[in-house]
Every structure is written in structure tokens, then in C-alpha cells.
Amino acid sequence: MADMLLAGAAAASIVAIGVLRLAWSRPRRSTALNNVGWAMLLAASIIAGVHSGAWGISIAAIFAMAAALLWLAHAALLSPSSPGAKVSNRRVRMLPEGSEPLQLGRRLVTFLMIAVAAALISTAVAIGVRALVLLVGAAEADANVAALAAMPLAWTVLSYVLLMKEAHAAQGRVLLTWAVAGGAACILELIA
Incomplete structure (x- = not known):
């Protein structure tokens, strides 16, 4: 029974990443889904921590990171490339313009x-x-x-x-x- 608690926390962390991915993939980010995803991730961490301390939290985090990696890899493979995309040339005052002092x-x-x-x-x-x-x-x-x-x-x-x-x-x-x-x-x- 105790191991089921850790397995449940790991599963909840995977589902939480899925909910976050769903919230972020909408045309307008869903605040409600976003909050549910983060709350599930927090709950998974707490459950794993109660079960196995820092080790349990690490296990739940590894499952969450693996799920995030898989969803990002899937999105990267399926996203269309844009051949005419231009790189932004905006400057953010990183370097002085012309004769401005370097500071x-x-x-x-x-x-x-x-x-x-x-x-x-x-x-x-x-x-x-x-x-x-x-x-x-x-x-x-x-x-x-x-x-x-x-x-x-x-x-x-x-x-x-x-x-x-x-x-x-x-x-x-x-x-x-x-x-x-x-x-x-x-x-x-x-x-x-």
C-alpha cells in the first residue's frame, strides 16, 4: 500500500505536466487549467515527500521532467518549420550606441x-x-x-x-x- 502512494505521486506528476501542457497549448492560456496543473504538481511533491522524504520528491520530479521532455519533443517534431522566419534585430541596450559611454x-x-x-x-x-x-x-x-x-x-x-x-x-x-x-x-x- 505504501508503495502505491509513491507510484500515485509519480503518476500525478505526469498528469500534472499533461494538464499544464494542455493549458499552455490553447490560443489563450487557461488560468484555471494552469492552476490545476501546478496544484497537482505540488500535491504530487507533497505526497511523495510524506512517503519517502527528499527521495520521494526526487522520484516524482524525475517522472514530471521525463513527461515534460516527451511532450516538448513531441511538439518539436510536429511543429511546422517556417522557411521565411526572420530573426528579431531588437536591441535591449546591451551595448552602447555610437559614442555613448560604456558605463x-x-x-x-x-x-x-x-x-x-x-x-x-x-x-x-x-x-x-x-x-x-x-x-x-x-x-x-x-x-x-x-x-x-x-x-x-x-x-x-x-x-x-x-x-x-x-x-x-x-x-x-x-x-x-x-x-x-x-x-x-x-x-x-x-x-x-
């Missing part, structure tokens, strides 16, 4: 905020996730896996938020807010 200092600060500061702060957040998982009574291996999953997710979210801010002052405020949370998380790890 290397500004670009370097942005890089350091995203690549270094955000990575360090995300690592601190991941340490806090590990401490929280240990506090709720999970095994150390599960806590380590949760931390390993949390770091790139936190880094992605933080990087996205930083890149959406135009001014370095606004980026600095976001970094400071996350740094306070990350510092509190590290303190939690030390006292836990």
Missing part, C-alpha cells in the same frame, strides 16, 4: 550584486531552510537536500528581483532586506 563601473556593480552578493545571500537563506527543516524533525539528509534545492531557487528569485530594479539604490535595498533574512537564518542554524 563599465555600473555594469561591474550590477554583476557583483547578481553573481556574488545574491549568491552569498541565497546561500545564507538555504542554511536557514536547512535549520527550519531540522527544527520540524526531518532527517539531516532531508534537510541537506532541502538546502541544496533552496539555494538556486532563492538565487533565481533574488536575481530576478534585482534585475527588475533599475537603480542601484533600489537593488541595494532588496539585497539588504534579503541579507537580514539570510543573517537571521544563519543565526537560526547556529542556535538550532
